[in-house]
Amino acid sequence: MQYDSLWLPYAQMKTVPAPYRVIRAEGVKLYLDDGTVLIDGISSWWCVIHGYNHPYLNKAVSEQLAKFAHVMLGGLVNDAAIHLAETLVRITPSGLNHVFYGDSGSVGVEIALKMATQFWRNKGFADKNRFVALRGGYHGDTTGAMSVSDDDESMHRLFKGAILPQYFVDAPGGVNIESEECQASLSQLAELLRTNNSQIAAFILEPVFQGAGGFRFYPPEYLFHARKLCDEHGVLLIFDEVATGFGRTGTLFAADLANVNPDIMVLSKALTGGYFGLSATITTSQVYESFLGDDADLAFMHGPTFMGNAVACAVALASINLIETENYLSKIKAIEQVLREEIQGLSGASLCDARVLGAIGVLEFECPSNLIGFREFALQRGVWLRPYGKWLYTMPPYVISEKDLRQITAVMKEWVMKY
Numbered sequence: 001m002q003y004d005s006l007w008l009p010y011a012q013m014k015t016v017p018a019p020y021r022v023i024r025a026e027g028v029k030l031y032l033d034d035g036t037v038l039i040d041g042i043s044s045w046w047c048v049i050h051g052y053n054h055p056y057l058n059k060a061v062s063e064q065l066a067k068f069a070h071v072m073l074g075g076l077v078n079d080a081a082i083h084l085a086e087t088l089v090r091i092t093p094s095g096l097n098h099v100f101y102g103d104s105g106s107v108g109v110e111i112a113l114k115m116a117t118q119f120w121r122n123k124g125f126a127d128k129n130r131f132v133a134l135r136g137g138y139h140g141d142t143t144g145a146m147s148v149s150d151d152d153e154s155m156h157r158l159f160k161g162a163i164l165p166q167y168f169v170d171a172p173g174g175v176n177i178e179s180e181e182c183q184a185s186l187s188q189l190a191e192l193l194r195t196n197n198s199q200i201a202a203f204i205l206e207p208v209f210q211g212a213g214g215f216r217f218y219p220p221e222y223l224f225h226a227r228k229l230c231d232e233h234g235v236l237l238i239f240d241e242v243a244t245g246f247g248r249t250g251t252l253f254a255a256d257l258a259n260v261n262p263d264i265m266v267l268s269k270a271l272t273g274g275y276f277g278l279s280a281t282i283t284t285s286q287v288y289e290s291f292l293g294d295d296a297d298l299a300f301m302h303g304p305t306f307m308g309n310a311v312a313c314a315v316a317l318a319s320i321n322l323i324e325t326e327n328y329l330s331k332i333k334a335i336e337q338v339l340r341e342e343i344q345g346l347s348g349a350s351l352c353d354a355r356v357l358g359a360i361g362v363l364e365f366e367c368p369s370n371l372i373g374f375r376e377f378a379l380q381r382g383v384w385l386r387p388y389g390k391w392l393y394t395m396p397p398y399v400i401s402e403k404d405l406r407q408i409t410a411v412m413k414e415w416v417m418k419y
């Protein structure tokens with residue numbers, strides 16, 4: 001490979017195919033150095049929701065840069081960080097009132113786990129330091145986040161034994177809450193919380209859509225029952241909305257699909273419209289107030305260097321403004337309609353399932369080998385998609401035109417027909 005000094009993500013560097021070199025990106029298009037133009041069907045790992053090189057977001061960046069890029073949040077603040085915190089409190093489910101910034105989804109999750117553990121410690125329950133998570137979940141690549149991602153099936157399974165063991169319940173699924181998968185998961189959760197609540201700080205899950213662990217949807221009512229069980233057993237509920245936040249499942253937050261309010265919510269990815277790494281871990285007054293007091297050990301001893309970066313916060317504010325003023329939920333609805341028309345219920349020799357929710361379309365094949373060669377196949381047809389495992393999915397930028405979206409789905413369908 002020609003880029004020896006660059007270590008690529010999730011790749012066997014001995015055999016990884018050479019990556020394509022992007023020299024320009026505009027709207028939903030990626031321009032490669034050999035002249036190829038590609039429609040981006042996965043929004044650069046789901047974050048570039050407004051497309052690339054967006055004039056309004058660029059302006060927000062330039063205006064903040066003209067003042068300054070960054071000041072530490074220790075002892076200093078900046079207007080963008082303050083306004084973004086106020087805005088996030090306004091738009092997230094009610095009761096979430098306090099925002100702690102980080103710089104990536106994984107770090108946002110680490111902050112949530114640490115916050116939940118210390119909440120219980122501060123209240124005199126130091127043994128409540130373990131977590132329950134869903135099988136098939138994915139929460140990031142740092143050690144705390146790895147510990148609550150699927151323990152057996154995920155890319156982190158090699159580390160079993162080396163990271164903190166946690167509790168897992170089967171993932172919910174099916175079309176409604178009466179489904180066997182939902183009922184089994186809830187029974188396991190009830191039993192686990194009943195017997196182990198003295199050790200459990202929180203239940204963490206990706207609401208409604210499990211992303212990198214299996215591109216799976218489950219009924220929103222599950223969240224309502226999970227909330228009830230957590231309340232009954234004195235366990236906090238954490239929603240990891242790193243992937244679902246900002247419209248991906250059709251409502252601004254997946255929590256809105258069920259009208260369920262978590263104790264802690266984590267946002268990242270689309271928070272800055274894909275411009276910079278930034279996360280927000282947002283919590284309730286009840287959690288926040290447990291950190292107040294005269295004892296120095298009550299305080300939350302956490303502070304990533306780049307938390308509240310002024311340029312990242314300024315572009316996040318501009319991104320939320322676009323979502324609110326340009327009726328993005330209707331754009332997402334239109335994407336969902338096309339995806340349902342084109343790929344929902346599709347069948348093919350090696351295709352197991354074809355499903356759609358919001359701006360997410362998923363084709364699940366029998367095994368990863370069914371997707372060998374797909375990347376080049378799509379590239380020759382002007383589309384950028386990156387299958388993961390046995391899943392071929394699209395999560396396009398919300399600004400995509402119907403024509404470009406149908407080009408993406410045509411490529412997905414052609415592959416199903418051919419193979």
Ligand SMILES: Cc1ncc(COP(=O)(O)O)c(C=O)c1O
Nearest residue numbers: 104105106138139140211242243
């Ligand atoms: C639900 C969820 N949580 C956390 C993460 C980790 O985010 P990051 O890659 O920014 O660390 C991801 C990334 O895909 C995610 O999908």
